[in-house]
Amino acid sequence: MDVTTSDYMYHNFMTPCPANFQHLNSTALVLGYILVFCLSLLGNTVVIFVVFCMENRRTSTDVYLMHLAIADLLFSLTLPFWAVYLHVGDWVFGTVMCKLLSGIQEATFYCCVFLLACISVDRYLAIVKATQFLNQKRHLVGIVCALVWLCALLLSIPVMVNRDAFLSGDTEYMCHDNVTVESMENWRLSLRILHHTLGFFLPLAVMLFCYGFTIGTLWRSRNSQKQKAMRVILSVVLAFNVCWLPNNITELLDNLMRSGRMMETCKLRDDLDVALYVTQAIAFGHCAINPILYAFIGKKFRNQLLTSLYKKGLLGRSVLLKYRVGSIHSTGSSRHTSVTM
Numbered sequence: 001m002d003v004t005t006s007d008y009m010y011h012n013f014m015t016p017c018p019a020n021f022q023h024l025n026s027t028a029l030v031l032g033y034i035l036v037f038c039l040s041l042l043g044n045t046v047v048i049f050v051v052f053c054m055e056n057r058r059t060s061t062d063v064y065l066m067h068l069a070i071a072d073l074l075f076s077l078t079l080p081f082w083a084v085y086l087h088v089g090d091w092v093f094g095t096v097m098c099k100l101l102s103g104i105q106e107a108t109f110y111c112c113v114f115l116l117a118c119i120s121v122d123r124y125l126a127i128v129k130a131t132q133f134l135n136q137k138r139h140l141v142g143i144v145c146a147l148v149w150l151c152a153l154l155l156s157i158p159v160m161v162n163r164d165a166f167l168s169g170d171t172e173y174m175c176h177d178n179v180t181v182e183s184m185e186n187w188r189l190s191l192r193i194l195h196h197t198l199g200f201f202l203p204l205a206v207m208l209f210c211y212g213f214t215i216g217t218l219w220r221s222r223n224s225q226k227q228k229a230m231r232v233i234l235s236v237v238l239a240f241n242v243c244w245l246p247n248n249i250t251e252l253l254d255n256l257m258r259s260g261r262m263m264e265t266c267k268l269r270d271d272l273d274v275a276l277y278v279t280q281a282i283a284f285g286h287c288a289i290n291p292i293l294y295a296f297i298g299k300k301f302r303n304q305l306l307t308s309l310y311k312k313g314l315l316g317r318s319v320l321l322k323y324r325v326g327s328i329h330s331t332g333s334s335r336h337t338s339v340t341m
Contacts, residue, residue: 032281033083036288040076043291044069053308060141061122067145068115072287075108091175095165098175103160110152117203124210128217158191189259200248235293243286247279
């Protein structure tokens with residue numbers, strides 16, 4: 001996706017259209033960005049704290065979860081800047097910050113979706129193949145995470161190179177891909193298609209394959225927790241699609257129209273501008289939803305959180321005994337059981 005909210009207000013069309021974009025409630029979007037930032041900051045910080053406190057009891061999924069929380073946290077830290085940009089209508093942070101923030105957001109976006117795919121593969125191996133290979137070879141999990149971050153950083157380089165802060169009018173600056181010739185526009189379209197493929201459709205295919213077989217295995221088993229595990233899995237896939245599918249479809253349409261491969265009308269352009277703002281805000285919300293899906297719906301995570309707070313002296317024993325579920329050591333009873341699923 002384009003990682004700035006005003007990317008979509010910049011068009012290089014020959015025929016001028018009336019400015020019908022003002023009916024978009026930018027205040028609501030700004031408040032939405034701030035809400036996502038606050039929820040993501042709180043939720044992902046708690047996830048990092050809990051998994052870090054697990055020490056030797058971490059499973060491979062827990063390691064992926066911690067890296068996912070770090071990526072989501074870094075992603076959300078860029079949102080206040082885009083909120084200011086959206087509210088003011090002028091990029092006031094300069095070219096260096098434009099490139100840096102765009103690169104961070106692009107890299108953490110790729111990192112998030114790749115880690116979601118890794119978690120689905122990890123659950124597939126643990127449940128369908130009934131193997132704990134990655135838990136036994138814990139250094140491999142670190143190597144996989146390192147490769148994920150490396151690939152994400154490499155894929156963010158084109159955005160950092162092409163993104164600039166430049167005048168869009170007499171006094172207003174914008175942070176946008178600086179495309180000045182037709183050949184560069186074709187290159188930009190190719191990068192966008194690659195982005196949609198690697199950043200959504202390929203990870204989605206991996207998730208559907210792995211979770212499909214995982215649900216089938218859980219359905220055939222007699223495990224008393226299978227219904228709850230299935231709900232978690234279905235929630236993960238549903239949230240991923242609800243948050244990212246509308247944005248990816250809308251951006252594909254926008255890119256096709258920009259490149260002249262789809263007929264352009266003033267009404268369609270205006271509708272796409274509004275849709276891009278709204279679907280992008282929904283997609284950004286995924287970084288705040290991840291902690292809820294992977295952690296807060298599980299009693300093992302709640303137990304681990306309470307136990308960690310108790311061991312750090314931040315929680316009294318009476319509160320721990322009141323709110324924990326099962327044994328105080330229940331979160332660590334199984335070396336191979338993830339704290340999330």
